[in-house]
Amino acid sequence: MEKKPLILVTNDDGIRAPGIRALIEVMRSLGKVIVVAPDRPQSGASHSITINVPLRLEKVVQLEDYEEYSCNGTPTDCVKLGIKAVMHCHPDLIVSGINHGSNASVNIIYSGTMAAVIEGCMAEIPSIGFSLLDYSMHADFKPSLPCIRKITEQVLKNGLPFGVCLNVNIPNVSSKEIRGIRVCQQAGGTWQEDFDERTDPHGRDYYWLKGIFVKIGDGHHTDEYLLENNYVSVVPVHTDMTAYEAIPQLKYMDTDA
Secondary structure, three states: OOOOOEEEEEOOOOOOOHHHHHHHHHHHOOOEEEEEEEOOOOOOOOOOOOOOOOOOEEEEEEEOOEEEEEEOOOHHHHHHHHHHHHHOOOOOEEEEEEEEOOOOOOHHHHOHHHHHHHHHHHOOOOEEEEEEOOOOOOOOOHHHHHHHHHHHHHHHHHOOOOOEEEEEEEOOOOHHHOOEEEEOEOOEEEEEEEEEEEEOOOOOEEEEEEEEEEEEOOOOOEHHHHHHOOEEEEEEEEOOOOOHHHOHHHHHHOOOO
C-alpha cells in the first residue's frame, strides 16, 4: 500500500479560524496531517520568533492519521516546533492558511501566513501559502477548495525548485467565476498609512494603524491583475533576497583593503 504523505498545517489567524479548518479538510483527504497553529491570531507577525517567553504546545486531537496542537507562539515558531518537537522529522509538505485576506503583492512581507511557508522553504521542505481575498471570519472557502487541492496534488507529485515556495491567492468569487490558475509575478505596491490618534479612559494617548493599499504599475502578468480578473495567482517566492541586477551598478563600492 502506498504510504500517505505527511503534511504539516499551520496559519496566522489562529487554530480556531474557519480558514485553517477548510485547509485541514482538504489536506486530510491527501495524507496524514499534523496541525501546529497559533492559539490566537498572529496576523502581521511576519517572520518573528519567540525568544523571551517559554513556548508551549497543547495537544487538541490525536487520531491515527491526524494530530492537532495549539501553540502560544508565532507561525514561524509553529513550523519550527512542528518539525523539531512534534514530528521529529521533515514532512513531505507544509501548507499555511487559508488566510482571511490577501497576501498578494508586498503584503507577503508582513504576512505570518507566508512567514511559515518561507520557514519551511528554508528547511528545504516544499511549502505553500493559501489566501482568500476575504477578510471576514464568515468567509466562504468552498469555492477555493478545488484549486487548493489541485495545486497541492501537483506539488506533492512534482515538487518545487530548490529554495522556492509558493504564494497562492484566490479571488473572492463563486466557483463558476474562477477562470483558472496562473503562475505569475508579484505586483508592485505600497501601503499609504496613517495613525488614528485616540485617548483612552485614563487620559493616555494611543494610536491605531490605518491605511489603503495602492497598486504600482498595471502589468498583466502580476498577481494583483490576475486576481482582479478572477484568476488564482501563484507566485513563486525564493529566500535569496539578493538584488542581483543591482550588483553591477554598485561595483563602485568595491575596494581593496
